[in-house]
Amino acid sequence: MSVTEMFSFIQGFLSADQDIREDIRKVVQVLEQTAREILTVLQSVHQPCGFKDIPSKCLKARELFCTVRNHTGELKTKFPVEQYYRYHEHWRFVLQRLVFLAAFVVYLESESLVTREEVAKILGIEVDREKGFHLDVEDYLAGVLILASELSRLAVNSVTAGDYGRPLRISNFINELDSGFRLLNLKNDPLRKRYDGLKYDLKKIEEVVYDLSIRGLTKEQEAGGDK
Amino acid sequence: MSVTEMFSFIQGFLSADQDIREDIRKVVQVLEQTAREILTVLQSVHQPCGFKDIPSKCLKARELFCTVRNHTGELKTKFPVEQYYRYHEHWRFVLQRLVFLAAFVVYLESESLVTREEVAKILGIEVDREKGFHLDVEDYLAGVLILASELSRLAVNSVTAGDYGRPLRISNFINELDSGFRLLNLKNDPLRKRYDGLKYDLKKIEEVVYDLSIRGLTKEQEAGGDK
Amino acid sequence: MSVTEMFSFIQGFLSADQDIREDIRKVVQVLEQTAREILTVLQSVHQPCGFKDIPSKCLKARELFCTVRNHTGELKTKFPVEQYYRYHEHWRFVLQRLVFLAAFVVYLESESLVTREEVAKILGIEVDREKGFHLDVEDYLAGVLILASELSRLAVNSVTAGDYGRPLRISNFINELDSGFRLLNLKNDPLRKRYDGLKYDLKKIEEVVYDLSIRGLTKEQEAGGDK
Amino acid sequence: MSVTEMFSFIQGFLSADQDIREDIRKVVQVLEQTAREILTVLQSVHQPCGFKDIPSKCLKARELFCTVRNHTGELKTKFPVEQYYRYHEHWRFVLQRLVFLAAFVVYLESESLVTREEVAKILGIEVDREKGFHLDVEDYLAGVLILASELSRLAVNSVTAGDYGRPLRISNFINELDSGFRLLNLKNDPLRKRYDGLKYDLKKIEEVVYDLSIRGLTKEQEAGGDK
Amino acid sequence: MSVTEMFSFIQGFLSADQDIREDIRKVVQVLEQTAREILTVLQSVHQPCGFKDIPSKCLKARELFCTVRNHTGELKTKFPVEQYYRYHEHWRFVLQRLVFLAAFVVYLESESLVTREEVAKILGIEVDREKGFHLDVEDYLAGVLILASELSRLAVNSVTAGDYGRPLRISNFINELDSGFRLLNLKNDPLRKRYDGLKYDLKKIEEVVYDLSIRGLTKEQEAGGDK
Amino acid sequence: MSVTEMFSFIQGFLSADQDIREDIRKVVQVLEQTAREILTVLQSVHQPCGFKDIPSKCLKARELFCTVRNHTGELKTKFPVEQYYRYHEHWRFVLQRLVFLAAFVVYLESESLVTREEVAKILGIEVDREKGFHLDVEDYLAGVLILASELSRLAVNSVTAGDYGRPLRISNFINELDSGFRLLNLKNDPLRKRYDGLKYDLKKIEEVVYDLSIRGLTKEQEAGGDK
Amino acid sequence: MHCCDESRTCTALWSLIHALLCFHSSTVFQQELDTKHDKHERLVKISRDITIESKRTIFLLHRVTSVPDVEEILTEADVKLDSVRQKIGQIAEELKGEDLHQFHRAFTPGMTTNTYDGQPTCHVTNTHWPSEVACVLTFQITPTDYLLGVADLTGELMRMCISSVGNGDIDTPFQLSGFLRQIHDGFSYIGNTGPYEVSKKLHTLRQSLGKVEDACYTLRVRGSEIPKHMLADVFTSRAATHLDPDEPIV
Amino acid sequence: MHCCDESRTCTALWSLIHALLCFHSSTVFQQELDTKHDKHERLVKISRDITIESKRTIFLLHRVTSVPDVEEILTEADVKLDSVRQKIGQIAEELKGEDLHQFHRAFTPGMTTNTYDGQPTCHVTNTHWPSEVACVLTFQITPTDYLLGVADLTGELMRMCISSVGNGDIDTPFQLSGFLRQIHDGFSYIGNTGPYEVSKKLHTLRQSLGKVEDACYTLRVRGSEIPKHMLADVFTSRAATHLDPDEPIV
Numbered sequence A, B, C, D, E, F: 001m002s003v004t005e006m007f008s009f010i011q012g013f014l015s016a017d018q019d020i021r022e023d024i025r026k027v028v029q030v031l032e033q034t035a036r037e038i039l040t041v042l043q044s045v046h047q048p049c050g051f052k053d054i055p056s057k058c059l060k061a062r063e064l065f066c067t068v069r070n071h072t073g074e075l076k077t078k079f080p081v082e083q084y085y086r087y088h089e090h091w092r093f094v095l096q097r098l099v100f101l102a103a104f105v106v107y108l109e110s111e112s113l114v115t116r117e118e119v120a121k122i123l124g125i126e127v128d129r130e131k132g133f134h135l136d137v138e139d140y141l142a143g144v145l146i147l148a149s150e151l152s153r154l155a156v157n158s159v160t161a162g163d164y165g166r167p168l169r170i171s172n173f174i175n176e177l178d179s180g181f182r183l184l185n186l187k188n189d190p191l192r193k194r195y196d197g198l199k200y201d202l203k204k205i206e207e208v209v210y211d212l213s214i215r216g217l218t219k220e221q222e223a224g225g226d227k
Numbered sequence G, H: 001m002h003c004c005d006e007s008r009t010c011t012a013l014w015s016l017i018h019a020l021l022c023f024h025s026s027t028v029f030q031q032e033l034d035t036k037h038d039k040h041e042r043l044v045k046i047s048r049d050i051t052i053e054s055k056r057t058i059f060l061l062h063r064v065t066s067v068p069d070v071e072e073i074l075t076e077a078d079v080k081l082d083s084v085r086q087k088i089g090q091i092a093e094e095l096k097g098e099d100l101h102q103f104h105r106a107f108t109p110g111m112t113t114n115t116y117d118g119q120p121t122c123h124v125t126n127t128h129w130p131s132e133v134a135c136v137l138t139f140q141i142t143p144t145d146y147l148l149g150v151a152d153l154t155g156e157l158m159r160m161c162i163s164s165v166g167n168g169d170i171d172t173p174f175q176l177s178g179f180l181r182q183i184h185d186g187f188s189y190i191g192n193t194g195p196y197e198v199s200k201k202l203h204t205l206r207q208s209l210g211k212v213e214d215a216c217y218t219l220r221v222r223g224s225e226i227p228k229h230m231l232a233d234v235f236t237s238r239a240a241t242h243l244d245p246d247e248p249i250v
């Protein structure tokens, strides 16, 4: 009977789709696990003792990014490349976390903002949609905003660890970031909301810099020279 | 009539179940009352005057835990032990509160994390499901996360009470806890959500430590000797 | 570090639990697929032509129940038997559907209400909790209530197909079922709600019988001999 | 401490209130059970065989109303009489059901509408608020509207049972009821909504009478003599 | 016709009830308007300039409470006193607001918790249900909880206005209130929910006190003498 | 202070608006009462005895429409005429009922469809928006659809009353109505929904006509002549 | 104050980042974000137009059961459908080279209306399952869109069935009930395998089917009553009074 | 079959009704319904455009706190606002001779955005309550629309306040907190007298006010700490490092 046949046919479509999603979910779980490991490595920079060996922590994180690249490589094979946005939701969250982690490593290494190209390279994916599994602009921006919040925490903890120069540099960096974002006309709701959070991060860092200023600790820093 | 007979028979089943639930509810109510009393005892540590006699408060709480053990003892008798998960929802909430209270007492006494074994002993229940009425892992973790939030409040209030050393110690404790939780691969929704709250507690405590550091109050502490 | 050790240990617990749930979910998916196939077979009795070969459809459904028994057999092996209620939610829905399908087959075959024992046997599970993976009373009742709604539809369609005797027999059957349920003191919310639906099914069937009575079609039936 | 004292005092108030509610709930549960039993007795009039011994069923129901009166007598003792409306919600639902059951019995006995006074007497309660535990007007009306819906069902089933005179009498009765309700200026939402249902009951009964009329079955009735 | 007569009679009942409700609604509207005016007067204490003339604002509010007493006096005449709970929902909301406003005035005047007796006097109503239109315990508690939230805002704004002593006193007051509430065994849902909000108010105030403590501003206060 | 002034000013606006709404509500209540009285008069045509003196009932209804015109006259004075749609919701419901009642009277008198102009005249309002308080097209159409449902009921009851010609005429009338509506491209949701109901009315009437046809009762009618 | 003073605090590094971020983002990022957003807006608008136009066509097709000149209406419907096809072409144009799913939500409402829109035309002329819809569209409809469209179609078919009964058309309901039952069984076969929206439609579909089954039941019960000896008589009189002579007889 | 056979069953009466209904409705009724619907659609479209355009302007105005050339931005904003004014003119044109409230829901979203859109411009230049908005519009805004617009404005002002603090601007928060408190007190004075939407906004407004009050509190607590003897020192160094010399000092 023709109707029955058609429904069986559609059922085939749906099953295939579900299988793909199941496969994607599995790889994404592994990616999340690795992301959590990188986070654990990098989190220790907030501890007083952690400030001493940032470079070694970055190296360790870089190594873990190799694993990430293997997983993203595997992820690409799980679905037809032109259907990226069909399954986008599955990896969106972890990708934003990974962008953040990559941006954090790069910041700790060079105190500069990772570009979209660099992130893509670190994660083993493309920048341009045409070239394959790529990094969506909004995901890149979301990851960068997570970094801002992490850096405001770092500013606080670097004072505790006795590093009075870092907060000032973080302040400048976040201010630049804010200027950049302000030029964007964000329509996308979740991104806009995250961007609103940036203002609170900025406020927090400004408080730290102010606290250092009134105690003359910034001058001391400049005089003594740091990093 | 056979259908009637079968339904009469089924009614027996349903009544038995409803009676058990009624019994459980009664004991749980008493447990909640005792938990509220322990909380009242421990809450006073947040008051400036309360910092002085923490040990006496802990003793008082320990006494009330005797009552708790009597009630949990009674609870066990209300249903067949292998049907623990059938009625789990009834006591889940109060058990998590009690885990928190036990963990709080132990922290106040020794500034260490209560183990699952210790909690179980304090509450008069088992660790292993096989041995009888036990403490579900997730309930243990939920109780520990409530502790984290209470300690962030304690850090704030210990500064008010002039105890500048405690926040630093709390900060270390919560950091350790956070590392512990990061080892877990939480999928379970409510627990995951609570765990996300831990980040805020951590940040709050770090800010307290920061406030002390920038004012040189931590050094003063170290110099003066503490605990 | 002791905290780390404890958390590693706990991770073991959690992983084991998650693995079990994953395994259960897979078997349940297969059960759902089979249940849908049985439904497709049985639903064809609503077609005018379907009334002719009810026996052959029942046979086909019975065969598919063999597959069900294989899957329930597999399901039992996925978790320790005493933890039935821990994972109950996973299979509750599909089990109620299967009870309905078994009750429908039995009704079509013998116009009688399947007992809990019979259902359990058809599904390859136990009646008593003590003996292993069993059929919860509430799930049995829920499945029976689905049957009532299906039969009210069957009453309508059997008239369309020219079978004027069946509605009367269905009416008696549902009336008996209703008396049975009135013996129960239902507090459980979802079941109570479903039971309220039974009144509508009953009313609907009574109106069908009415339409036949007023046109003398029930007598014709009796005169002509039936079933 | 004065605040503590006041709160202890208030706790007394709250406990007393909670105890009263608990007591009321228990009696109400027993009332619901009895109401269900009366319903079971009366429901059988819808069965073809049930039409024969309506009087005996009414007698049986009347006996059960003795039990009801005992329970309402007990209910009155559970709370101060002037606080009727404070606890109204607890018994509202069951009281409406009991009004319906009393009205149904009286209708079956005499085909007349039970008055508020009669219902109150059957249930062992008062008509006037001043005299004690009374029957709220809205609850009386709600109960009467449930009767209308039951009678529309009875009209259908009496045709099935071959009693062609009853639908006509029910139609007159419901029409009279409808005129009565149209005199009321209902603003109260739940009652208004129920009243809207009366139109459907009326229409249903009119259609039954129509079905009889067009087949000449009403005349036959008149000719043959009726009740 | 008897049914018609009875319904006409019932219509009398319903009309009387609707008239009473209409009357109550009108007085309640006026009460709400006055409550809003008192709120406007008292809210100005949050303005930096408002801190200076709290006494004059309290006087103004006290005058407006005369108007309130007139309205509550009028409200009492609108319905039979024993039917308080029949119409309770109509004034419940505004009464809770008025309790809050009275408690706020008393707090601003004397920094003490208004008792149930005092509130009743300010609002021109009774404490005991037996004596007439009274203040329900739960409404008193609800009003007091609104005060807690207003005071947490006041603590913040008094710092902005340069008054560093007030937050400490508010903190003690709210702590005392919290202890009081912990004595209560709240089952009632809406009150319980509001009480959960008290924890946040408490935490907020503790953080204000903390900010002052760490900057030595509380000591300065004590040294300089306050109130 | 300027902001305060402005809010007082706005409060003035809002109060004025509320007063208008209160006034409108009062007149609308009276209109509803009159509409209910007209309905009671017209409802009696469904009774077997009512079929005899339709003309006298129509006269009585026409008299009550005088009262309606007085009320609509009053309604117009309650608000500025150009703000009709601002307060539309208040009278929409009663206006649709009145359109239905006017249409019912006209149908009973002449078996023709009342035009929008006629209705407006009966209700004492305008057809064109420019000329003052008018009858919105959608309200006219909604009222006409209520008529269709009433007529389907009348068709049923006229058979009961022994009038076999009326259903056929009603059938033709409703068919015409349906053709008319089918030409309209209804976008407005509530109207579209009501129109869907027309199909069920049509179906019901068709059933009646069919029932008459197969019994040869329509022919009898034509032969015998009717009305 | 927001802009750092280059001569003092900003190092070369900072100016690089500044350049990179401020200008890169204001040009490249913004352009990318804007393009995406504008395209989304255009798709929403076209989809809205398609919905309106489709609903009008459905409306027109409903009249098929009640007017004599079916051909004329079908021609009119075809003209309307042409405009729909054009608009779908516009969507296809917009999506050329894009990933369909990125903008999926933007045009889904319009597309599902259209799916069932294609159906009645075919259904009226031949009662078989139409497959040309897929050919009309120059881009792929996802199975989900298709299923949702089919589910919506059933609602329309139910309405058609009820009005057929009202019009005395006795064959259509029986045909429709078989057809709807097949769709219903198909949907319950797919069950919760499909996306959430599909499972949700199952309930509405079941209600529609119930109404059609009730209609068939009514027709059957009614038809059962004609005394054999009256049968011929009844229908001659019926035809004479208000039935067209070429109307199908039970 | 649907159309009665005129020669037999239809009387003159029937044909009259037929004419009246079929043709009257297809021309007059349909025309009336269509006109209304089309106008509604147009208003929805214009309103949507106004919302987009207004949001863009607000966005632009947010930059006022962070760029040196305030004048330039204000000019740009004015150009954008001109286009908004034009669109509002279109609404006014559409509504000429119509009852405002019939189509009220169609354009409300756009209008409320616009209400608060006018505000920041004025607020930046002079901190007084702007009233020119009313003049700009060629048709009356209802008090409700106005209140809703004002409530939305407060959300934007709160954002502005937070970024001021981040940028080291210390005066703005204190000014804003006073202003917001007045609006808040005004709204609580109106309370539930107004329509439902207004009461609903009160909660959001209270949250925004809370955030601004917290910001003021932070500034005060921070500022309280500077030891008197260090004061001069601190600000010289601050100015030297990363502050503009003309920045207002606490």
Ligand SMILES: [Mn+2]
Residues within 6 Å of the ligand: C211
């Ligand atoms: Mn029927």
Ligand SMILES: [Mn+2]
Residues within 6 Å of the ligand: E211
């Ligand atoms: Mn702080």
